[in-house]
Amino acid sequence: MxxxxxxxxxxxxxxxxxxxxxxxxxxxxxxxxxxxxxxxxxxxxxxxxxxxxxxxxxxxxxxxxxxxxxVVKSIEATISVRIVEGLWPDGFSGQFTAFTASVSHMRVSLLKFGDGSVPVSAAADGTLELSRRVVSVEIFGELRICASGWNGSNKVEREVSFQPLKSGRSSRPLTVGSCEMEVTVCWSLFPFRYPTGCPSSSNGVANKAG
Structure with missing residues (x-):
């Protein structure tokens, strides 16, 4: 930085x-x-x-x-998505993205599956196997998670937002067609600086949370 x-x-x-x-x-x-x-x-x-x-x-x-x-004054958001009822719309491709409200054009892809031939892969409890789960968000900002589905000219998009916490977890419902999901975010703080004597501090670079 x-x-x-x-x-x-x-x-x-x-x-x-x-x-x-x-x-x-x-x-x-x-x-x-x-x-x-x-x-x-x-x-x-x-x-x-x-x-x-x-x-x-x-x-x-x-x-x-x-x-x-x-991302200034940032904290770590670990995201999980679980299908609680129904199935992803048949024949629809899909994508899950995450972004902060302040930099809304910078979207991080959490999961993408294509052209209706690839189903959503989920664990036994319905939890989706995201290709990426961790993003950064400002402590004073807002995290948004978007689910998009499309089949030709047919497109559906749903979004859910979270206010960051210094610790703990937040959950919100998210529905695409008949597929009802639960999005959970676990929050944790970045250190303001590395402890004295820590090998990682030898390069003199402070963490972005500072």
């Missing part, structure tokens, strides 16, 4: 024989996320607004877009 980082990305097309792998993208660049917040932090100012920035890097065969966001 207090300066630029070095980004190295190597994307390859895999072949049966490793020696036949083809490099699709080879990038080594200096990258700085949300320059306005970095400037405030370097001048001892308190950053009060979250932000998102994107950069595109071109190589010979491809273009890589990197999007980075800083």
């Amino acid at each position: 207090f300066g630029p980082m070095r980004l190295d990305a190597i994307l390859k097309v895999r072949r049966t024989n490793e020696s036949g792998d083809k490099v699709l993208s080879l990038i080594a660049e200096r990258y700085e996320c949300c320059e306005s917040i970095n400037y405030q932090a370097s001048n001892g100012e308190s950053a009060i607004r979250s932000c998102v920035s994107s950069e595109k890097y071109k190589s010979k065969l491809s273009t890589l877009e990197l999007t980075c966001g800083i």
Whole structure:
């Protein structure tokens, strides 16, 4: 957060024989996320607004877009979704996303399944197997979780919102068609700084919650 980082990305097309792998993208660049917040932090100012920035890097065969966001005064939200009654609409693709109200265009994908041929995978108790479960949200902000389903031109979208807590858990109902679900968020604080003597503090970088 207090300066630029070095980004190295190597994307390859895999072949049966490793020696036949083809490099699709080879990038080594200096990258700085949300320059306005970095400037405030370097001048001892308190950053009060979250932000998102994107950069595109071109190589010979491809273009890589990197999007980075800083969530200020953040806490950790661990999300779970459980089907309590009914089934996901037959033939509908779907996606679950999470985002903060202040940076609503920066959506984190929790689960995506496609073109009506892939059913929602759930455990015996109906809990969905999310591909990602943890996001950051401002302690003074609002977490929103959206469920979208579509089949051709038919689309349905439902959203539920949560006010962050410093600890504990919150649950809200979410219904898509005849599929009734329960969304639960477990809240936990990030440390303001690493304890003295902790190996992770040797790089001098404070946690974003500060």
